[in-house]
Amino acid sequence: MTSATTAAPTSMRSAAPASLPTEAPIHYWQGEFVDDAEAGRRLDVIEERVRAVLAEPRLSPLTVLAACDLLAAALRDPNSRQSEALKQELADSQISADEIERTLRDLAQALEREALEAKLLRELGGIDPGRLARFDFRREIFEGWLPIGLLVHVAPGNAPAAGALSVIEGLLAGNINAAKTSGGSRFTQLLLAELADLDPSGAIAARTIVLAFSSARTQWLAKLLAPADAVAAWGGEEALAGVAALVPAGCRLVDWGPKLSFAYLTADAWAEPTALRGIAADICRLDQQACSSPQLVYLDTEDPEQVVAFAERFAAVLAEAVTEFAPRAPELLQSAEISNTVLVAGLEEHLGLTRVHAAPDGSWHVLADLRSAMRASPLHRTVWVKPLPRTRILQVLRPMRRYLQTVGIGAERADTAVLAGQVLAAGAQRVTVPGQMLSSYNGEPHDGVYALQRYSRRVDVQLDERFTTDACLDDLVGARELTPPQVAVTAKTEFEQLQGDLSRAEVFFRSGGSSGAPKLSAFAWDDYHEHMRSGAEGLLAAGFEPRTDRAMNLFFGGLLYGGFLSFYSVLETLQAVQFPMAAQDDHALVARSIVEHRVDTLFGMPNYLLRVFTEGAVELRAYRGVRKVFFGGEHFPKAQQDWLRAEFGVELIRSAAYGSVDAGPLGYQCVHAPTRAHHLFSGLQTLEILDLDEDRPAAAGEAGRLVFTAHTRRGQRLDRYEIGDLGRWLPGDCACGRRTPRFELLGRFGDIFRSGSHFLNYRRFTTVAEEALGHRGALQLVLEEDGAANESLMVRLEVVDGSEFTADAAARAFLDGYAELAAAVERDQLVELRVELVPAAAFERTAGSGKLREVLDRRERNR
Structure with a gap:
């Protein structure tokens, strides 16, 4: 439980519900x-x-x-x-x-x-079991509860x-x-x-x-x-x-309907005080009103003397237990039934069949009966003690199988397993140990069935190839967005504030530190599996075909292990052919492996995949078998994508998913999505796009801060978390037919910076480089100052095969194509623009993830 959820009821105490009667x-x-x-x-x-x-x-x-x-x-x-x-x-x-x-x-x-x-999760298999979703991503069959x-x-x-x-x-x-x-x-x-x-x-x-x-x-x-x-x-x-x-x-x-439960003790257990106290507590805890309360104690014996002796010992234990549980007096009719049962048992003592032990005030009764036949108790701390040798368990209990519920077995370890099998075969639904008969666990079946399955119906929809890229039919109908909680926005730099309660965290992922100091993000395994299922659905929408595609996972497996492990699990969920190679330093070796294993689909970060294609160009050009590329972690410039299509025959280049280590999967692309557009994973997340300066919704069509709330994050709550990215809502319906909300990514907070008297955007530089220069390599901005009022803006461009422009020509192209930059450099003369053409090794990247550091701000005032 988080502070956000526990605090809410307190604020509601002042006013009763309007409908509450007086x-x-x-x-x-x-x-x-x-x-x-x-x-x-x-x-x-x-x-x-x-x-x-x-x-x-x-x-x-x-x-x-x-x-x-x-x-x-x-x-x-x-x-x-x-x-x-x-x-x-x-x-x-x-x-x-x-x-x-x-x-x-x-x-x-x-x-x-x-x-x-x-x-x-236990009864219906998921947190939203009503979604009409694929159970097998290789077939157009959709099932749901x-x-x-x-x-x-x-x-x-x-x-x-x-x-x-x-x-x-x-x-x-x-x-x-x-x-x-x-x-x-x-x-x-x-x-x-x-x-x-x-x-x-x-x-x-x-x-x-x-x-x-x-x-x-x-x-x-x-x-x-x-x-x-x-x-x-x-x-x-x-x-x-x-x-x-x-x-x-x-x-x-x-x-x-009515059920009956009992304890079963072997000789090892009926002499053990702990077992006897446990049974007595099970009897007294709810005055035997629960179906799982023991009404009988069966002994693994045929000896009448052992039954009588045990009943006498157990009576003393029950008498002591009653004083600890404040017994509730039975009603008149219940009291009459108890009196009648005890009276008949007392009369049968003269026949040598029973022995009665009772409290002077009638608060408990132990009735020894030498006959094995099962008999219900009149309750209110009244219990039968009977013999039942293990050889006769099925014979005696099976006729009562409709009524059997819980059996508390007191025995040695090996005997417990044998006896559990026998009472279950006779019809019992639950087996536990003395003292735990009234206990339960989350997701436990009741009377041998799951209630939620009895309260639901399993349905299926069988469709054709028109639905090949659809993982869930609900997305074609509409999106059910949950209202964000009434809590303050948490900035990315304040991520640790969301880690107050990690009691349910089971798996931790380390971020690469590309947008801040490295940190650990906490998930429960249930979170992880739900996220991987969503990732698989998004990948199907993006055009991955699990029936035929042969995928190589080239995300980094070192410090940035989250991407590699996640897509390993996503491809496993899709039941796709996968070569989990991870990003290797020997790019040519990777290229040879692609050809050798007939890999046609690659997963990885753009800068790494480009190195593979560059250093393995001869083999990959001859192969021309890589048809699909799914990328993540970085922007993939259009010029570089065009190069892969023209030189190597790549047909489809899509975002594998929009997400982060801290927040999990956030968005996915469909086959109709523009380069930066994504559908929201509305089953996992609620998205708000807030104004750049205030915590209010951004104006329609305007850029804003992306703030996410996770619906079912158990390892750590993620309520109104500012991911560090900018974006805007996309209006209208998508051509793919999905009704889930769409948004366009507009870069990170750091992509927008002030230089001179103008705000400049890294993305505008990459657009000019691609469109005016045909540049398909990396681009990095370095901001410095010379101690005076002026500052310098260095544009580093990667030298790649086929580049035909000079540094001066590039500088002119940036000034001609970016009016605000030209104003700062030529009109105001507050910024000096320089362009350097450098090899790939000259670019600064993050140590953990290898991502390109797009803007290096070395100005003294920003350190």
């Missing part, structure tokens, strides 16, 4: 509380309301994650408005203070971004948070959710209303309905279920049967 209305319907009469009227037209929402853009899981994370932060603050309201509602329902605290704490943990991200439609939740009355959490799962899957709760509590309604209030888009509210009514109102229940596409229901068998009878034909019924 009294009577108990139903929550799409953002407002309504009474019985209004709810009834809306039930009559619920199908119309559902269709209207389904026609809207799909709900992004990122929207749900953001709202849930804010609500989790509020629930962790006992003084927040949200916590106070929910605590009062639970207290009014006669819930104890300890249980209220536990409920809010567990909810906060369940709603944290990290927990929900893990759930999405789409919402099932209207998902009705028939929530349990004894677990106030269960219905709300199920609705949140339904929201993550993109569904419209209608929950039916019972009893007079408005806890579910209030919790979901608070969640919806934290979503500025209103999309969560539009997809949330909570109705509170008794199951005896079958007419209402029938109206609610009639348009349902799926129904998730809790309760006993009788209650579930009643719901099933009303579920329309073809509607998916997600049955969260």
Whole structure:
């Protein structure tokens, strides 16, 4: 969690949501509380309301994650408005203070971004599983997890948070959710209303309905279920049967029915105090109200004396544990069931079948039973102890396989593996150890299934060669851009301020230091894989063909290892043929390898690739097999590109991606993109183009600072990060058909500098050199001063084969082609212009990346 997300709920305490009721209305319907009469009227037209929402853009899981994370932060603050309201509602329902605290704490943990991200990744395979995207980049087949439609939740009355959490799962899957709760509590309604209030888009509210009514109102229940596409229901068998009878034909019924859990101990464990204390804690922690709470303890024995002796020892352990967990008194009917069960067990003592151990105040019961048959407990710290030799596990447990959930196995290491296999074969869904039966982990399946998959449907679209360069059909429909967070812009020089919490960072990349001091950028592995997937999608759009292209990765593998490793992974994601050679000093050797291995596609930095073509010119001209070049890290002048096309037969030259080590992939080119134009990776980033001097949007068509916010950066948050580049939005639609935003890169902040009384731009020098001189080599500017008022501007031009201009001719071309430069040099006479023609080795480059240092400002005032 970052400070940006935790601070937000604090600022919201002063005002309650406009829709929050003060009294009577108990139903929550799409953002407002309504009474019985209004709810009834809306039930009559619920199908119309559902269709209207389904026609809207799909709900992004990122929207749900953001709202849930804010609500989790509020629930962790006992003084927040949200916590106070929910605590009062639970207290009014006669819930104890300890249980209220536990409920809010567990909810906060369940709603944290990290927990929900893990759930999405485990259950649906990605952070935005609804995208219709390729699962195989070599085939025009698109798959995605789409919402099932209207998902009705028939929530349990004894677990106030269960219905709300199920609705949140339904929201993550993109569904419209209608929950039916019972009893007079408005806890579910209030919790979901608070969640919806934290979503500025209103999309969560539009997809949330909570109705509170008794199951005896079958007419209402029938109206609610009639348009349902799926129904998730809790309760006993009788209650579930009643719901099933009303579920329309073809509607998916997600049955969260009654389950039974038990502990299983071998002789090694039942004499171990730690194991016994763990089981006792599992029994007491929620008074056996959870499906994973043990209701029985099975012993790996057939000896009745061992069963009776263990029950006596365990009774003492349970008695001690009860004092630590503040037991909740059972209700009248529950108390009657416990009394009846204990009474019958006491009578069976006379038959030599049972032995009863009970607390004088009835706060716990241990019932030894010499019969192995599984039997449910009446709960509230009442547990059976029974014999079950491992040889009879399948025989005894398999008839109850529909009900088995969690087994806590206490045994030696080798026995644990064997016994786990046996109880799973008998039908159990979870296996753990004593003391951990109520624990869980993020992304854990529930009752043997993934809830999000039950709340979704897997769809596919199979298309033809017209979609060869498309990785995701959603990009042809529109872009879902998230609102940037309300935090200050962080400059590139302040990157370290974004590294306050690296608790989730797992992989670190070192920048080359070409635009500042080298630094480490932190990612989680999930970040990395998402970024590489996006990089693969962008490369497909740029014209890479994974079915046929044979690629050589020539990015630097030394200090600038990020580019090499990233494109290694991108090509792996594409399942393309790859020769990961990395940039080698022997350029001629690289050229020979290209020919030898029939490589037709190159990846690398422009200046390095040009060295390969220059020093391996004889072989590569004869080969003429390099058809595609994908570059990154530097500008690739048009003259140099034209040289590769004319001399070596290169057909396609594109940016491999626009990105950086610190921010990851930012943009990609399509086959129709002009030289500096890129589509935004809108699934990863939100882009703002801000005024050069103020933190406000730049005017339409004007240059501004590029500021990025990463949607799902886990290793470190990247909120409103100023990347150091300049750009402008491109209007209109792209000829490729994608609707993702487009922007044009206009260089880096350092490309614009003041010399004399004018602001000059490095890019204007390269344009003049290319267009007026036909220059296709490197260009570097050196700014110096002589101690007086005047200063000098040196233009270094690389000497390349075929250059036919002199230094004087070049200087004249710059003055004629760049009016502002001519004004500073000839009119104002404040700047001395010089041109040098030098070999490639004379240019200064960054030590880590080998990138050309385009502007060297050696003036005393700028040091």
